[in-house]
Amino acid sequence: MKRKRISRKIFTKDRIIIQFIFLISVLLVGYFVYIGIGWNVVVSLSDWEGLVPSYNIVGFDQYIKLLGDPIFFTSLMNNILLMLIFVPCTLFLGLFLAILLDQKVRKESVFRTIYLLPFTLSFVVTGFLWRWMYNPSMGVINTLLETIGLELLKSGWITDPNMAMFCVIISLIWQFAGYAMLIFLAGIRSIPESHIMAAEVDGASGFQLYKRVIIPQIKASTFTAFVILMVFALKAFDFIYILTGGGPAGWATEILPLTMYKETFAMTHFAYGSTIATVLFLLVMAIVIPYLYSTYRRK
Amino acid sequence: MRFLRFKRVILYILLIFFVIVTLLPLWAGIMTAFKTEADLIYTTPLEPPSSPTTEPLEKTFIIMQRPLQNSLIFTSVATILSCFLGSIAGYTLTKIKFKGSNTVFLGLIIGIFIPYQAVLVPLVMTMVSWGLYNTVWGLILTHTVYGIPICTLLFRSFYVGIPDSLINAAKTDGAGTWIIYRRIILPLSLMPFVVASVFQFTNIWNDFLFGLVLSRGTEAMPASVALANLKGGFVAMWNLQMAGTLWYTLPALIVYLILGKYLIKGFMTGAVKG
Numbered sequence: 218m219k220r221k222r223i224s225r226k227i228f229t230k231d232r233i234i235i236q237f238i239f240l241i242s243v244l245l246v247g248y249f250v251y252i253g254i255g256w257n258v259v260v261s262l263s264d265w266e267g268l269v270p271s272y273n274i275v276g277f278d279q280y281i282k283l284l285g286d287p288i289f290f291t292s293l294m295n296n297i298l299l300m301l302i303f304v305p306c307t308l309f310l311g312l313f314l315a316i317l318l319d320q321k322v323r324k325e326s327v328f329r330t331i332y333l334l335p336f337t338l339s340f341v342v343t344g345f346l347w348r349w350m351y352n353p354s355m356g357v358i359n360t361l362l363e364t365i366g367l368e369l370l371k372s373g374w375i376t377d378p379n380m381a382m383f384c385v386i387i388s389l390i391w392q393f394a395g396y397a398m399l400i401f402l403a404g405i406r407s408i409p410e411s412h413i414m415a416a417e418v419d420g421a422s423g424f425q426l427y428k429r430v431i432i433p434q435i436k437a438s439t440f441t442a443f444v445i446l447m448v449f450a451l452k453a454f455d456f457i458y459i460l461t462g463g464g465p466a467g468w469a470t471e472i473l474p475l476t477m478y479k480e481t482f483a484m485t486h487f488a489y490g491s492t493i494a495t496v497l498f499l500l501v502m503a504i505v506i507p508y509l510y511s512t513y514r515r516k
Numbered sequence: 517m518r519f520l521r522f523k524r525v526i527l528y529i530l531l532i533f534f535v536i537v538t539l540l541p542l543w544a545g546i547m548t549a550f551k552t553e554a555d556l557i558y559t560t561p562l563e564p565p566s567s568p569t570t571e572p573l574e575k576t577f578i579i580m581q582r583p584l585q586n587s588l589i590f591t592s593v594a595t596i597l598s599c600f601l602g603s604i605a606g607y608t609l610t611k612i613k614f615k616g617s618n619t620v621f622l623g624l625i626i627g628i629f630i631p632y633q634a635v636l637v638p639l640v641m642t643m644v645s646w647g648l649y650n651t652v653w654g655l656i657l658t659h660t661v662y663g664i665p666i667c668t669l670l671f672r673s674f675y676v677g678i679p680d681s682l683i684n685a686a687k688t689d690g691a692g693t694w695i696i697y698r699r700i701i702l703p704l705s706l707m708p709f710v711v712a713s714v715f716q717f718t719n720i721w722n723d724f725l726f727g728l729v730l731s732r733g734t735e736a737m738p739a740s741v742a743l744a745n746l747k748g749g750f751v752a753m754w755n756l757q758m759a760g761t762l763w764y765t766l767p768a769l770i771v772y773l774i775l776g777k778y779l780i781k782g783f784m785t786g787a788v789k790g
Binding site: 231232234235236238239241242243245246248249250251252253254256257260270314317318320322328329330331332333334335336337338339340341342343345346347348349350352355356357360361363364391395396399400403448451452454455458459473474477478481482487490491493494495497498501502505509513 | 527528530531534535537538539540541542544545548556557560561562601602604605607608612618620621622623624625626627629630631632633634635636637638639641642658660661662664665668692693694695697718721722723724725729740743744747754757758760761764765768769772773776779780783784
C-alpha cells in the first residue's frame with residue numbers, strides 16, 4: 218500500500234527523468250552529427266583558408282576546384298581500388314575460413330579467437346606491425362625471404378609506388394578476414410539443422426552442400442559484411458596514415474579521408490577539406506541508406 | 517576411411533597455416549620489443565632475441581605513461597557514459613512508444629556509419645569554443661557522443677526481446693517509467709551492459725582520429741597518438757617502436773583475451789569499426 222502511494226507520488230517526476238536523459242542523447246547526436254554535417258557543408262561553400270574562420274559564402278568554387286585536382290582523383294581511385302579488391306578478397310577469405318571452421322574442428326573457439334585477433338587491434342598497432350613487416354632493409358618479409366633462399370622475391374614493398382597500394386590491401390585483408398569469417402560463421406550456424414540434413418539425405422555433400430544449400434542461405438550475412446567492408450573501404454584513415462602517410466611518391470596510397478585531413482589540418486585549407494569531407498559523406502550515404510532501408514523497413 | 521583422415525589432415529594444415537599467417541606480425545613485433553640494438557642487427561625479426569632485454573619497454577614506458585593514463589581515463593568514463601545513455605535510449609525506443617520513434621532510431625544509428633571527416637571541422641571548432649580542446653573532458657564528451665548510436669543499437673536489439681507484458685504488469689501496479697527501468701529493465705541488462713562496455717572500451721581505446729585532432733602536447737594526448745609520434749622520434753629503432761606498440765596494445769589485448777566472447781557478441785549485433 219505504502220509503496221504504491223510513493224510510486225504514484227513520483228510518477229510525474231519519474232516520467233521526466235527517462236525522457237530528459239533520452240533527450241540529452243538525441244540533442245548530443247543531433248548537434249554533433251546533424252548540425253556538424255550541415256556546418257561542414259557551409260564551410261565547404263565558403264572561402265575559409267588559414268586559422269581564422271571565414272564564413273564568407275562563395276558557392277561551389279571549392280567543388281569546381283575539386284574536379285581539376287589530380288590528387289583528389291588519385292585518392293578516389295585508391296578508395297575505389299579498396300572497394301574492388303580489398304572487399305571481395307576479404308569476403309572470399311572470410312567465407313573460406315568460416316567453411317574450414319564449420320568442419321567440426323577440435324578447439325574451434327581457439328582458432329576463432331586467433332583469426333579474429335587482428336580485427337580487435339587498433340589500426341595504429343597493426344600499422345606499426347606492418348611497417349616492420351614491409352621494411353625493405355631489415356623488415357620481417359625481406360629477411361624471411363632471404364632466410365628461405367627466395368631473395369629473388371625481395372622488394373621495396375611500401376616504398377615502391379607501384380606495389381604500395383597492394384601492400385596496404387594485403388594487410389587490410391589480414392586484419393578484416395577474421396571479422397568476415399565471424400559474420401559468415403554466424404550465418405552458417407543459423408541455418409536450421411533440418412535443411413542441411415535434408416540436403417544430405419538427397420546426396421549433397423562436401424563442396425556441393427555448400428554451393429547448393431549453405432551459401433544461398435547466408436545472403437543476409439553476406440550483405441551485412443559487404444556493406445560494412447564497403448563503408449570501411451571509404452572511411453579507412455588510421456591504418457594508411459601510420460603505414461605510409463599516403464606515400465610513397467607523394468600520393469601512391471592516398472585516400473579521400475587522408476587528403477581531407479591533410480588539406481584541413483596540415484595546410485589549413487578548411488573550405489577545401491570540408492568539400493572533400495562532404496563528397497566522402499555522400500559516397501558513404503549512397504551505400505548506407507539503401508542498407509538501412511532494406512534492413513529496418515519491415516520493423 | 518583413410519581418405520577421410522587424409523582430408524582431416526589437410527584441413528588442420530590449412531587451419532594452422534592461417535594461424536601462422538595471422539600471428540606472424542605479432543610474433544615479430546613481440547620478439548623485436550625485447551631486443552638490444554645489437555640483436556636488431558644480428559638476428560632476423562622472427563628469431564627470438566639472443567640476449568633478451570626489457571630496456572626498450574622501460575625507455576618507451578617513460579614516454580607512454582602519461583598518454584596511457586589519459587587513454588585509460590577517457591576510455592573508461594566514455595564507455596560508462598555511452599553505455600548508460602545507450603541503455604536509456606534503447607529502453608525509450610522499445611518500451612515507451614511514441615510517435616516517430618522509428619525515425620528517431622534510424623536518425624540515431626546513421627551516426628554509426630558517418631565518416632567522421634564530415635564532422636571533424638565543426639567538432640574541433642566546438643571543442644575550442646567550449647574550452648574542451650586538448651582536455652581529457654573533450655575526449656570524454658566526443659567519445660560518449662559518437663558512442664551513443666552503436667550503444668543504442670546494441671541495447672535496443674536486446675530490449676526488443678523483453679516481453680511487453682512484464683512492463684504492462686508493472687504499469688498496472690503503478691510503477692512509472694523510471695521505476696520500471698530501475699526495477700525491471702536494469703536487473704535484466706547485465707548481458708548487454710557487458711557486451712556494450714567491452715565493445716566500447718575496445719573501440720575508444722583503439723581510436724586515433726579524434727585523439728589526433730583534439731589533443732596537442734601531452735596533457736590530454738591518447739596513447740594511440742603518442743605511439744604514432746614514436747614513428748618520427750625513433751626512426752629505424754624498431755625495438756623501441758615495437759615496445760611502444762606493445763604497451764599501447766596490452767590493455768586492449770587483455771580485454772580481448774578475457775572477455776573476447778562478449779566482444780564477438782557486440783560485433784554480431786551489426787557492429788562496425790573504423
